[in-house]
Every structure is written in C-alpha cells, then in structure tokens.
Amino acid sequence: MHYFYSGEMPELLKNSNFEKLTDFLQEQPTVTLRQLKTVFPEKNFERFLDQMIQLGFVRREDRRYSLDFPIYEEKIPSVEILGLQEERLETADIVRVCYEVIETLKQRTYFFALTDKQRLPMYFEAGNQIRFYSVLYQRNSCALPVYFTNNREGRTEKNPLELQQLIGDVNEEYFFDQVEVILERSNKQRKIRESIFLKALLETQILQEETKQVMVPVISSEKESFGLELDSIPTFRLFCLLDYLMNKLGQESLTFLIKDEKEEKSH
Incomplete structure (x- = not known):
C-alpha cells in the first residue's frame, strides 16, 4: 500500500511491523489479540499495537481489532471531482x-x-x-x-x-x-x-x-x-x-x- 499523510511522517510508519500489520488487518478486518500474536510473536508487539490504537491507526472494539483509517482502491474520475466540464480547465494555468x-x-x-x-x-x-x-x-x-x-x-x-x-x-x-x-x-x-x-x-x-x-x-x-x-x-x-x-x-x-x-x- 501507499500511505498519504499530513505533517511529519508518523514515527510508527518507520516500524517494520506497520505495513505487515496493516496488510494483515486489511485481509482479515476483525481479529482477536490471540490471532494477532500468532502472526506477530515479537516481545514488544502489544506495546506497538497499543501505540497504533492511541494514534488512531487501529480500532479495538469488543476485543477485536481492525484498521481505523481509509484505504482506497479506485481513483475518482476528474469530472466528478471538478463538478464541471474538463474543457474549462484547458485554459487554466x-x-x-x-x-x-x-x-x-x-x-x-x-x-x-x-x-x-x-x-x-x-x-x-x-x-x-x-x-x-x-x-x-x-x-x-x-x-x-x-x-x-x-x-x-x-x-x-x-x-x-x-x-x-x-x-x-x-x-x-x-x-x-x-x-x-x-x-x-x-x-x-x-x-x-x-x-x-x-x-x-x-x-x-x-x-x-x-x-x-x-x-x-x-x-x-x-x-x-x-x-x-x-x-x-x-x-x-x-x-x-x-x-x-x-x-x-x-x-x-x-x-x-x-x-x-x-x-x-x-x-
């Protein structure tokens, strides 16, 4: 996946588990902590997971975990974005x-x-x-x-x-x-x-x-x-x-x- 963010890059994005976790949670949207630990047996994983929750990247609800930020699969056609005919932009800088x-x-x-x-x-x-x-x-x-x-x-x-x-x-x-x-x-x-x-x-x-x-x-x-x-x-x-x-x-x-x-x- 490609990540887009405002301001400074989130520190957690540098963590090697970030993309691995987001890919896993995208494939399996709601999982338990036990399921996560089988994939992420690292000693500090729970601390990393708590940081992901605190920063709003992961949501914990009913003891299940899921991603808490938008993931887009398709771009939006330009006409829908602009709300006008494309030729009107031809003359713009x-x-x-x-x-x-x-x-x-x-x-x-x-x-x-x-x-x-x-x-x-x-x-x-x-x-x-x-x-x-x-x-x-x-x-x-x-x-x-x-x-x-x-x-x-x-x-x-x-x-x-x-x-x-x-x-x-x-x-x-x-x-x-x-x-x-x-x-x-x-x-x-x-x-x-x-x-x-x-x-x-x-x-x-x-x-x-x-x-x-x-x-x-x-x-x-x-x-x-x-x-x-x-x-x-x-x-x-x-x-x-x-x-x-x-x-x-x-x-x-x-x-x-x-x-x-x-x-x-x-x-």
Whole structure:
C-alpha cells in the first residue's frame, strides 16, 4: 500500500511491523489479540499495537481489532471531482492549480492509504523565501523538495546517490539561502561561481547547464481563481485532482518555484 499523510511522517510508519500489520488487518478486518500474536510473536508487539490504537491507526472494539483509517482502491474520475466540464480547465494555468490544490491540502490533517492497484501523486515542499514544490509518483525522484523531506524524516536511503554524495546532510535553511543567491544572479544574468549549490540546481534540472537560466515554472504566491471551490472538495478527491492535472501535463513529475510577492515588494 501507499500511505498519504499530513505533517511529519508518523514515527510508527518507520516500524517494520506497520505495513505487515496493516496488510494483515486489511485481509482479515476483525481479529482477536490471540490471532494477532500468532502472526506477530515479537516481545514488544502489544506495546506497538497499543501505540497504533492511541494514534488512531487501529480500532479495538469488543476485543477485536481492525484498521481505523481509509484505504482506497479506485481513483475518482476528474469530472466528478471538478463538478464541471474538463474543457474549462484547458485554459487554466495547470501549474497554478496544482499549487492551489497543495495549499488547500496543507491546511488539513489526514492519513489514508491507497492499494497497490492504483497510484496517486505525492507533493513535497522545501525552501525559504523562494519555495520549491514537487509533485510526483516516485519518492526516490531526483528533486530537491523530495531530498530534503527524506532528510527531515530520516529516510535518506530513498535519496538518489548522486544527490546524497553532492549535498549530504547540509543544513536545509543554509542550503536554500545559497540557492536564493544563485537564482537572483541567474535572473540578473550575472556570473555564478561553481559550488555544490549550483551543481545541485543543475543536477535536478532547475537551471539549464549552458545558460544557467531557470528551466522550471516560477509563479507568484498570490492566489488566483479558476472557479474551483477547493475547500469543499474532500482530501482524497484533491489527490485525484492532482493526478488528473499531472495527466493533463503528460508528466510523471513536476517541480515549480513559488516567489513570495510580498517579500519581493519589501526589497
């Protein structure tokens, strides 16, 4: 299964028994503790199970155990999500809509799973005054927001080796401070000195090799309206909408930058 969650990754998700238990409880929705212990004979399993209950992943009722979070098997068609004809979105800035969907999701608390039969894109964010967003299907993608999210969550093994060797565990705030300087110089067509920060931008195809110009979409942080009432759309449907937008773009991954217009004006 694939897990989608808001905020920091739940600590229990790192436990080797997490997926094993959720897979087991999906196949056998209501089981007793005795049945669980035959499958999970580990000494600390009951403590792990209690933590799963406390965090709302597992429900205990009438001495039986079952999963307590949604598991989806099928995506929702785009027309049902949008409540409008698909052609109306053709004229919209799809990257901007992706951003506004992400901003809506960031205001929510959620945890759900998707079966292996389907896939949905995930989103990642990193940066400072200039924020980097990536929307993609594979977490081991060569994208800076994914890299720094993996670092925050202690999942560096998912980082591409070339980025891990180049960036390592450099402080995230310091890294993007240096990146911001590079992007400012790129925008003004000034010479940029060699550094690991420049190499990282080239490696992740944020900058073009020869010209050092930005290759990905850059949009402002000011919201626009496309007639989509995103606040009223349930969380799972918003992820289905991201999937629809990625299909419209015909891409497996999308990285874009958000410039804070207020910060720009203050300078």
